[in-house]
Amino acid sequence: MECSILQTNIEKRGLVFDPRTKLLLLLTMATFVLGGAGQKIGLGRLVFSSISSCLCVLPFVLLLASKKKKVAFTYAVLYLVMLCVFIFVTPITKGLLNFLILGTAGIITRFLPSIVLGAYVVSSTTVSEFTAAMLRMHVSEKLIIPLSVMFRFFPTVGDEFQSINLAMRMRGIGFGGKNVGKMLEYRLIPLLSCSVKIGEELSAAALTRGLGGNVKRTNVCEIGFQIQDILLILLCGAAFFLLILSTFGML
Amino acid sequence: MIEIKHVGFTYANSDSGTLTDISLEIKKGECVLLCGRSGCGKTTVTRLLNGLIPHYYEGTVSGSVAIDKLEVTKAELYETSKIVGSVFQNPRSQFFCVDTTSEIAFGCENMGLPVNTVRERIAQAAQELNVTKLLGRNIFHLSGGEKQKIACASISAMQPEIFVLDEPTSNLDVNAIEDLRNTLLSWKAAGKTIVIAEHRLYWLKDICDRVVYIQDGSIAFDIPMKAFLEFSTEHLAKLGLRSLSMEAFHVEPMEAKGGAELILKDYCFSFDGLQALNIPQLSVPIGGMIAVIGLNGAGKSTFSKCFCGLERKFKGKAVFDGTAYGRREMLKKSYLVMQDVNHQLFCESVMDEIQLGMDEENMNDVDTILKELGLADLSQRHPMSLSGGQKQRVAIASAILANKEFLIFDEPTSGLDFQHMEQTAGLLRSLWGRKTAFIITHDPELIVRCCTHVLKLEQGCVADFYPLFNETKNRFADFFYKNNN
Numbered sequence: 001m002e003c004s005i006l007q008t009n010i011e012k013r014g015l016v017f018d019p020r021t022k023l024l025l026l027l028t029m030a031t032f033v034l035g036g037a038g039q040k041i042g043l044g045r046l047v048f049s050s051i052s053s054c055l056c057v058l059p060f061v062l063l064l065a066s067k068k069k070k071v072a073f074t075y076a077v078l079y080l081v082m083l084c085v086f087i088f089v090t091p092i093t094k095g096l097l098n099f100l101i102l103g104t105a106g107i108i109t110r111f112l113p114s115i116v117l118g119a120y121v122v123s124s125t126t127v128s129e130f131t132a133a134m135l136r137m138h139v140s141e142k143l144i145i146p147l148s149v150m151f152r153f154f155p156t157v158g159d160e161f162q163s164i165n166l167a168m169r170m171r172g173i174g175f176g177g178k179n180v181g182k183m184l185e186y187r188l189i190p191l192l193s194c195s196v197k198i199g200e201e202l203s204a205a206a207l208t209r210g211l212g213g214n215v216k217r218t219n220v221c222e223i224g225f226q227i228q229d230i231l232l233i234l235l236c237g238a239a240f241f242l243l244i245l246s247t248f249g250m251l
Numbered sequence: 252m253i254e255i256k257h258v259g260f261t262y263a264n265s266d267s268g269t270l271t272d273i274s275l276e277i278k279k280g281e282c283v284l285l286c287g288r289s290g291c292g293k294t295t296v297t298r299l300l301n302g303l304i305p306h307y308y309e310g311t312v313s314g315s316v317a318i319d320k321l322e323v324t325k326a327e328l329y330e331t332s333k334i335v336g337s338v339f340q341n342p343r344s345q346f347f348c349v350d351t352t353s354e355i356a357f358g359c360e361n362m363g364l365p366v367n368t369v370r371e372r373i374a375q376a377a378q379e380l381n382v383t384k385l386l387g388r389n390i391f392h393l394s395g396g397e398k399q400k401i402a403c404a405s406i407s408a409m410q411p412e413i414f415v416l417d418e419p420t421s422n423l424d425v426n427a428i429e430d431l432r433n434t435l436l437s438w439k440a441a442g443k444t445i446v447i448a449e450h451r452l453y454w455l456k457d458i459c460d461r462v463v464y465i466q467d468g469s470i471a472f473d474i475p476m477k478a479f480l481e482f483s484t485e486h487l488a489k490l491g492l493r494s495l496s497m498e499a500f501h502v503e504p505m506e507a508k509g510g511a512e513l514i515l516k517d518y519c520f521s522f523d524g525l526q527a528l529n530i531p532q533l534s535v536p537i538g539g540m541i542a543v544i545g546l547n548g549a550g551k552s553t554f555s556k557c558f559c560g561l562e563r564k565f566k567g568k569a570v571f572d573g574t575a576y577g578r579r580e581m582l583k584k585s586y587l588v589m590q591d592v593n594h595q596l597f598c599e600s601v602m603d604e605i606q607l608g609m610d611e612e613n614m615n616d617v618d619t620i621l622k623e624l625g626l627a628d629l630s631q632r633h634p635m636s637l638s639g640g641q642k643q644r645v646a647i648a649s650a651i652l653a654n655k656e657f658l659i660f661d662e663p664t665s666g667l668d669f670q671h672m673e674q675t676a677g678l679l680r681s682l683w684g685r686k687t688a689f690i691i692t693h694d695p696e697l698i699v700r701c702c703t704h705v706l707k708l709e710q711g712c713v714a715d716f717y718p719l720f721n722e723t724k725n726r727f728a729d730f731f732y733k734n735n736n
Contacts, residue, residue, distance in 0.1 A: 126348065126349055126350050126353060127347070127348045127349050127350075127353065128348055128350070128353035128356070128357075149347075151349075152347060152348070152349065155349065155391055156343070156344075159343075159391070160594070163589065163591070163594040164594050164595075166556075166561050166587070166589075166594075167587075167589065167594050167595035168597075169561060169582065170559060170561070170582065170585075170586055170587060170595075171595070171597075171607060171608040171649070171653070172583070172608050172653075173597075173607075173608070185597075186597035186598075187597075189596075189597055189598075189635070190593055190594050190595070190596060190597060193593055193635050194591070194593050194594065197344075197593075198343070198344045201339065201341060201344035201345065202344050202345070202347070203307070204303055204307055204339070205337070205339055205344065205345035205346070205347070206347050207303070207306075207307055207328050207329075207332070208301045208302070208303060208328070208331075208332055208335070208336075208337040209332055209336075209337075209347075209357060209358040209361060209405070209406070209409065210328075210329040210332035210333065210358055210361035210362055210409070211329075211347075211361050212328070212329060212361075213327075213329030213332075213361055213362065213363070214327075214329065215362065215363030216363055217360050217361055217363060218359075218360050218363055218364060218365065218366055218369065219360055219366075220352075220353070220356045220360065220366050220369045220370060220373075221353060
């Protein structure tokens with residue numbers, strides 16, 4: 001299935017993490033890899049670039065642990081190739097070519113780990129785990145319900161999108177066809193109208209099952225911090241601790 | 252138990268489904284069938300019962316709806332949800348979670364039941380409806396029938412007194428309908444009240460006690476099931492209802508014209524190592540109207556995707572006119588009319604839509620085709636604003652104008668009443684002899700009206716293939732009605 005990246009497969013999950021750990025991890029990744037926090041000169045540079053490198057390995061490990069070998073290795077290969085290009089090819093090229101290679105490799109090495117980690121978080125968290133985690137964090141139900149609907153909606157939109165693609169191929173709309181310029185429009189119109197209809201039916205079904213009642217919702221989903229969560233949290237904590245130290249000039 | 256008194260209702264933004272004056276009293280433990288033509292208001296009645304009207308679908312409502320002492324039109328939806336459970340038409344859009352267990356838990360969680368009670372109820376509901384094997388699965392990977400079972404289980408876990416079902420079998424195959432029938436029987440045995448709005452009637456013969464026929468927003472008759480079973484098929488047809496049994500079906504023999512043959516070679520395909528389709532060779536008549544039947548998962552949709560050239564890794568060939576055509580050529584020559592036809596309408600007007608991808612040579616035929624398909628007056632309308640049947644016709648018109656030789660229809664009559672089913676059958680019959688069509692369907696009434704051949708698939712293989720005459724109709728009748736005689 002092509003869109004399975006956004007569908008949580010709970011049948012064979014492998015190692016499970018608490019959703020809160022995953023959120024913290026995402027935040028850490030965004031700060032150090034995407035944001036490149038703390039990478040100044042001197043000793044700090046060395047420390048934080050090694051933190052950043054460690055973090056880049058994480059999505060690979062996590063994907064392997066959740067039995068998504070194909071995605072894991074694709075990520076590893078793509079990242080390593082781009083890193084090699086960045087390190088070895090950029091110094092020996094010049095001019096526009098250098099600029100292009102530097103840009104592509106730079107952007108991909110910075111963005112890819114966070115994107116892959118994001119996809120991992122979405123694809124490994126079920127709606128009920130997510131709501132349970134939000135409840136534990138004392139987030140308001142007014143925010144939880146729309147967010148959980150979004151979680152439910154991603155795979156649906158993926159499904160719809162696939163059917164629309166098939167329909168377009170039968171009509172000969174695609175690269176090389178007559179209507180390349182309208183490809184986006186032709187995709188969005190049916191997608192919007194189908195999504196609106198499904199959204200409407202979805203809300204009706206949820207309401208007839210008592211969503212939005214006056215009692216506090218319970219949740220049967222068991223979440224909690226395990227040993228693997230604690231390890232990851234310590235890692236993230238250490239990274240932020242070092243960042244604070246360096247901000248106050250102690251590193 | 253349920254008391255509907257002089258209720259009238261008009262939707263805020265639609266004319267169909269309006270109720271003028273409905274009064275209905277349903278006792279505890281009764282099982283009531285609501286039937287009538289499309290748009291007669293039977294769905295509206297189910298929405299009155301579960302409170303979606305007036306709390307979710309807006310409009311003007313008069314009269315009163317009471318369940319025991321609860322005034323449904325005034326009570327909050329979550330109050331009503333504790334005593335009325337609803338199952339809807341589309342299994343895709345009525346589950347809220349991604350995995351089955353949390354889905355069954357969802358309603359109970361909303362009621363704020365303690366975690367242990369919820370667990371017990373999940374186990375109990377799963378056992379009663381025989382879905383224990385489905386627990387802990389990803390709902391997106393289930394078949395339509397399995398999804399509908401989970402929907403029933405999740406309602407069952409809330410233990411409501413009343414079950415309201417709105418066309419629950421529209422997307423189901425024979426076996427799934429049989430499962431749903433058993434579910435309903437178990438609810439009935441437990442003394443629950445059931446109200447069901449439905450087009451397909453044959454499977455409800457021994458479930459419902461009462462039949463309420465709704466016409467133009469009011470009740471035309473309200474009789475016991477026994478009396479309803481006496482109705483002749485012609486009488487039912489006049490009322491716009493599907494038939495109750497198979498015996499009455501009459502096949503109008505149609506022969507494939509021309510005599511040329513289309514040979515399908517190496518129609519084998521597998522995903523994830525599972526053989527989904529395995530047809531080494533099959534020859535079908537060109538110009539035939541071929542019904543493709545089989546249970547969910549028998550390979551019907553894989554067959555249609557492979558035929559249309561939509562499966563990229565498919566290697567099979569279609570041979571006709573002395574040439575073997577591969578995937579890419581077949582993509583140009585064939586067209587799949589999808590079950591949800593909304594997926595294939597892209598343009599701003601019907602005119603643009605049917606000219607998109609059209610052969611320039613056919614410019615002169617545009618008006619003829621529009622007239623022929625009854626779309627002449629609609630050519631400037633937005634396709635999305637049309638009714639389901641009209642959308643289907645737009646899709647067919649665009650396929651004809653694009654010079655497609657092979658048309659595949661994926662369940663063209665799911666959820667249609669008698670009249671609309673006949674219209675679709677007529678439309679398909681008009682293609683007979685001009686195009687070769689494969690019609691994937693669970694609808695025996697459609698097959699006897701417009702097909703020349705029946706192709707039965709089983710686990711990806713051809714189980715049976717024969718021309719359709721009155722003499723051979725029992726061969727597929729057995730398949731559709733094996734459990735209902």
